[in-house]
Amino acid sequence: MTYNLESFYFTLNMYDLRRMNVMSEITPFRLLISREKAVETVLDAVKPVDRVELVQIEMAANRVLAKNIVANMDVPPFDRAAMDGYAVRAEDTYGASEFSPKTLRLVGVLRAGESTNKSIGRGECMRIATGCPIPPGADAIVMAEFAEESKDGNTVSIFKAVHPLENISPKGEDLKKGEVVLREGDILSPAKIGVLAALGLRRAPVYQKPRIAIIPTGIEIRELGFKLAEGQVYDINSYTLASLLIENGALVTRAPIVPDNREDLKNALYRFLNHDLIVFSGGSSVGERDMLADIIEEEGKLLFHGVQIKPGKPTLFGIVRGKPVLGMPGYPASCLSNAYIFLVPMVRKMARLPPKKPTIIRAKMARRFVSASGREQFLPVKIIDGKAYPVFKKSGDITSLSKADGYVILPVNLDVIEEGEEVSVTLFE
Numbered sequence: 001m002t003y004n005l006e007s008f009y010f011t012l013n014m015y016d017l018r019r020m021n022v023m024s025e026i027t028p029f030r031l032l033i034s035r036e037k038a039v040e041t042v043l044d045a046v047k048p049v050d051r052v053e054l055v056q057i058e059m060a061a062n063r064v065l066a067k068n069i070v071a072n073m074d075v076p077p078f079d080r081a082a083m084d085g086y087a088v089r090a091e092d093t094y095g096a097s098e099f100s101p102k103t104l105r106l107v108g109v110l111r112a113g114e115s116t117n118k119s120i121g122r123g124e125c126m127r128i129a130t131g132c133p134i135p136p137g138a139d140a141i142v143m144a145e146f147a148e149e150s151k152d153g154n155t156v157s158i159f160k161a162v163h164p165l166e167n168i169s170p171k172g173e174d175l176k177k178g179e180v181v182l183r184e185g186d187i188l189s190p191a192k193i194g195v196l197a198a199l200g201l202r203r204a205p206v207y208q209k210p211r212i213a214i215i216p217t218g219i220e221i222r223e224l225g226f227k228l229a230e231g232q233v234y235d236i237n238s239y240t241l242a243s244l245l246i247e248n249g250a251l252v253t254r255a256p257i258v259p260d261n262r263e264d265l266k267n268a269l270y271r272f273l274n275h276d277l278i279v280f281s282g283g284s285s286v287g288e289r290d291m292l293a294d295i296i297e298e299e300g301k302l303l304f305h306g307v308q309i310k311p312g313k314p315t316l317f318g319i320v321r322g323k324p325v326l327g328m329p330g331y332p333a334s335c336l337s338n339a340y341i342f343l344v345p346m347v348r349k350m351a352r353l354p355p356k357k358p359t360i361i362r363a364k365m366a367r368r369f370v371s372a373s374g375r376e377q378f379l380p381v382k383i384i385d386g387k388a389y390p391v392f393k394k395s396g397d398i399t400s401l402s403k404a405d406g407y408v409i410l411p412v413n414l415d416v417i418e419e420g421e422e423v424s425v426t427l428f429e
Contacts, residue, residue: 063206069182074172087138141167210350213272237281249351282330379406
């Protein structure tokens with residue numbers, strides 16, 4: 001049997017005329033969905049960005065490679081000395097020891113960055129610096145500490161025998177021409193950027209960062225640097241969200257503050273549909289001035305409005321013209337905690353970064369905590385000497401999270417955590 005949700009709400013409240021009058025002004029939350037279902041929904045709706053750009057390798061750290069890199073040369077491009085010492089014919093050192101050294105004639109010196117066409121003949125050697133090409137005729141390097149030059153600089157005493165190729169890095173030992181050395185999807189670490197540099201590549205093909213628009217809403221919100229009027233507060237959410245998104249691979253546009261009216265909200269939505277994801281801060285709660293859910297429903301598809309979590313119940317999500325739109329609670333603590341839950345996994349998927357692997361530790365509750373929300377609750381805590389101290393104040397207090405080291409997830413059916421009870425704490429960092 002199919003039920004009409006609007007009829008359900010109407011019938012449920014028929015017995016209370018006053019409640020009906022309130023409902024005529026305030027649209028109720030849709031049926032609350034679980035956190036797990038909400039996360040699944042937002043992740044299913046976003047796709048990895050497939051746009052590609054070339055960036056200078058010094059700007060490519062932590063970017064995602066967009067195609068395989070094939071070595072265009074051998075690295076090293078020649079046989080080179082792996083140690084400071086003397087280039088020799090290995091057979092000329094056989095039998096050398098501390099008490100019975102072999103004496104070779106010194107025929108030249110190779111300093112860093114130099115090379116030579118002079119060949120090493122039988123009974124000869126050449127002083128050589130690390131990294132220099134091996135001179136013709138030589139097939140081994142005697143380390144400097146096992147050799148001693150005569151005072152006149154004409155001969156060298158060798159105190160240890162070497163075998164062919166000893167202390168030599170052969171051509172192509174590190175990278176061979178034609179070899180796939182980096183693969184599409186690799187995250188460019190400093191070492192991988194070093195591979196690009198070793199091949200002489202100045203730029204790297206990487207996937208573009210997802211473009212995220214953050215739109216703060218509300219006539220009570222004021223931009224930083226301006227004087228507050230009575231009843232106004234500064235815009236916090238734009239800055240907390242932007243810093244978190246940038247940290248997780250996004251390119252962020254912070255929009256001007258939008259008043260709570262239908263025309264301005266709709267205009268802001270369409271203005272930023274050229275982005276990969278639009279995030280509204282505020283405008284998702286139930287109230288006569290909160291119209292974002294209705295706009296998304298009219299212009300596209302509302303996938304959910306209301307999640308069974310605390311803080312963050314008013315979260316909404318939908319699709320407008322193929323672009324995901326996320327409505328976050330206006331209260332700073334709710335907004336930021338929901339960003340960790342929803343935005344971080346969404347943006348990392350879009351940026352082709354691996355999911356965050358949270359660090360979870362065990363701690364004992366420092367004091368008794370009563371949860372009476374009837375929802376899954378994210379409780380911010382500070383860890384001191386192995387104990388978890390709840391620091392949550394109110395959803396509107398940013399210090400609820402700024403003073404926290406992590407959070408404890410309290411399930412729906414949990415009413416009380418006793419002092420000393422062990423809990424799992426997911427760390428923010």
